[in-house]
Amino acid sequence: MQTQSARRGRVDPHLSMRDYDPEADLMLLHFGPQHPSTHGVFRMDLHLDGEVVVKATPYLGYLHRAVEKLCERLTYVQQTPVVDKNDYVAPMTNEQALNMAFEKLLNVEVPRRARWVRTLFAELQRIASHLLWLGTFALDLGGALGGGSTLFIHTFRERELILDLFEEVTGARFHYNTHTLGGNRHDLPAGFDVKVKAALAEIEARLDGYETMTLHNSIFVARTRGVGVLDGELALELGITGPILRASGVDHDLRRDAPYGAYDELKVRVAVEQGGDCYARAKVRVAEMRDSIRLVREAIEGVPEGPLCGFKPIRLVGQVKATAGQVYVAIETPRGELGTFVIASPDNPTAPHRLKIRSPSLHALSAIPYIVPGATVSDAVAILGSLDPIMGEVDR
Amino acid sequence: MAVTDPPERRALPVLAGAPAFDAPLYRTLLSAPGLSVLAGALDELLAWGSRNALWVFPMATSCCGIELMAAAASRVDLDRMGTIVRATPRQADVMVVAGTITVKMAPRVKALWEQMPEPRWCIAMGSCAISGDFYRNLYSVIPGIDTVIPVDVYVPGCPPNPEALMHGLLRLQEKIKATRAGTFAAPELNPALLTTTRPSIARVVDADRDPTQSDQQTASADHATASDKTDARPEGSPEPAAYEAVAPDASPARDFADLVRDEFGVTDIPAGMAPLVETAKHVALARRLRALGYKQLVYVVVSHYAAKTGARAAPERFELACAVRTVGEGSRVAAWRLALEPGEAVPTLVGVYAGADWQEREQYDLTGVRFAGHPDLRRIMMPEDWVGHPLRKDYAADTACPPWR
Amino acid sequence: MNALAHGASYGALIILTLLTTVAMGVWFERKFAGRMQSRLGPTMVGPVGLLQSVADVVKLLNKEDIIPRDADRGLFTLAPVLAALLSLGAAAVVPFSSTVVAADLDIGVIWVVALGGLTVIATFAAGWSSNNKFALLGAMRGIAQSVSYGVPLVLSVLVPVILAGTMSLSGIVAWQTRHHWFALWPVIPGLPALGLFFLAMLAESNRIPFDIPEAESELVAGVTTEYTGAKFVLFYMAEYVHTLVGSAVASVLFLGGWDGPIAPGLHWMVAKTLALFVAVYWVRWSLLRYRSDQLMALCWRRLTPLGVGLVLLASAWALFAPGGPA
């Protein structure tokens, strides 16, 4: 039986195993939810013909923490630390997306300094997040008892430098709770710019080495080039955003195309690759890291003086009220378009009626049924790693 | 079904007594004639070995897992104390539960715990593993891993620093040593804490419950797999929506508001809101927009409005919001809404935007709105046999789910 | 009788030394990997963490021994024993000096290669009997890999055999003592053959970049997924012994064995073996891993033709070179 999507020249994500060659001796491999390279608690069932995947069925929800329901119970003021935990590799981006949505809902003006500081933090987060991705991706390709872990531990070392910076500002290594309605809660400490520059110099110097160990390494290239090719049209249809989309040849970056924060003044150089494979994704992310280093340097130079918060100090949890409106605000996180969709209703003015978090990782994972079939088990691991899913954000 | 008082769930199985330390080698050696005189020394040796080679099984589900990784990296370096991470539970000694455990995950954690060979220990890392953090009263999260498996050491924090985890491992070493020597005493509990920290949601314990029911619940999340194996598309589920290639429309870009007004008969667009479109025109609008270059699906969201009485009386209703986007410089979003009666099915967008597949599944799972023509309308977040749709207003956030909470 | 006593005593000595070396090797590897990763490695157990491997073994022996319900009990128990015996057995014929050798067989080369090749049976038995899909996949990969890489391994071993004109390991060393190390002269089949042997040995002992049978980011722990405690120790040990014996054989075949100036022969042999052993770990902690089909392609498209070429060259050298083999 030829299915609808097969006619589109695509893998059928709902391939019925009844229709598959009955002679084939298939094996069903449960991959996850607890597996060393599922990046958390993701599960996919792989129908294997030998080592080749015939069908990949993802299962989500092992980390469904009911964040959207929780947000309906909490007031606008209380939600920032809750959404922090969604994308736990770049927590500040969650705070930013949420508070920007509330600011739009309530028409709160954000002072220029706060916008610059937010942008500075967002770019630092991007570097930290991509470093972590590079390390875990190497771990997927090289194993915990081999070269993979060497790279992993090295990128973690560099990530610690950024975490130290954040710790100095907010007192926390992650889950910062620093964004608030109308601005930020923690100001930059004295001498912060010197420390940022020192950390950046160190990271930049080591990035070359990592590039040699990955992008210029023949084993890495052999394992990633031509693996998990995702074509740009399909990626768009699936709602895939961020580095994965740009690696598929689509020139789209919300920082440039729908500027927010300080991106109207700071110009982003968007990295685009045509390959659509794991290698292109790696290349885009490394290029983004370099660009972020440049952006952080510019941002730290350009942070203007002025107030850090444009909203009156919060004293009561029920202080912020909204009775009507629906807003959607999206930002470009390390993983793509993170949006917050809020509906306010007069029934409960202090809390949103419905809050939906549009997470880039969920959309990224939805590519799996399309790009994993035809690959081997080893490739499936590489593909999953290259999608950089954060399960907290996928399942919420 | 009896609902017990919350304090009872804090029976703290670990502290009830030292766990039985079953050492096969030790037993064999002791039974060898003449060796029993060396029992003391042997005892020391075995306890020394056990506590100095604590191999970790990372039950890392979420944020705390990142700190667990950081603990193995160069700044803290758990390897200093001989602790390495093993991916298979068969070769691990300590299960570090790092992260939130949901009702869907809990049966797996238990299964993995049971696969670990004795002697084994468990460290609950982070508030989520200890008590469920602020998710503890929610329907899908279990209030602490000690409701499932016994915990030896609690490492508090959200997330605990890597140093804190190492401290926890060192405390575990002390505990192993003391237990072996028979001097381990469980710390006194402060009874006041038990009431202040108890979850408001009761643990469901039913004495009359047939144990097979619990087994079914444990297996519940596997249902998807079972149905996948037999591979019958659910009875009566429709054929996938037909896909028609959408030819790009080269006509000059139009304002979205004008488009829906002229072509889709929407007369009144409230300020600051997306236009309300007739359900029957949903797919046609999506297809038109796709032709106009709105190639990227942004979101599909269903919200529920419970029936209201009194002054502002209103019947129960649903609302679906949907948005698509153009890509590239000057990206624009087109968003529209549909008003739905309870029980009304929405035509699926899968034929136009492949990404609608999971989005619609998620909305179906959480709100119960059905999508007509969807090729695979199963639950996506909750276990297959879950009862109810959590994001409906009439669904209490703290609905308990036996047997895990 | 004399030979038997000699064999038994040296055999015991060699096994003891090997096992101690393995324990120290594990410690060394962890330290080495730690330094490569800018961390410290074991420091707390014993002075500079020296007792770490001892603690590991004590702990593992002390663990509950689990045999999965649906496993094939007999095979499941046999597999680790087999793995350990085979890897230790290969050590029997390795001459550590002109006297320190358990059994100086005339066909030592064949013995080493054969026992090395047989370990695949242990791998298969373990993967099959565990009744675990990850283990089964690991076993499948392991068999394909061992069988394929056996070919370049044998081809590379043939080079010194042809050049020296003997199959006895001591004979080969003796020849090199009289003439020159094969890795140095004739350098063209010699040095590439050493490289080939090294690669094939990495593959046979499942080391990165060829560790796909136990690729733990894909297959959890491969064939050893279901093994606990003492049985796991045997596998673990077998793996290290295999690498160690492989390094020893490489130094015997290509680096002149116990031949070397000033210091006594045994020291030279140990030094060469350990140098190769460290090289294995250096490679292991630096590289990523190949995919199984790429591994096969590498073997059949590159290494095997290379091996054949080397054997032809060696034969030509043996026939025509002036002052060729004795």
Ligand code: SF4
């Ligand atoms: S305790 Fe905090 S950091 Fe840890 S898993 Fe829970 S929410 Fe995440």
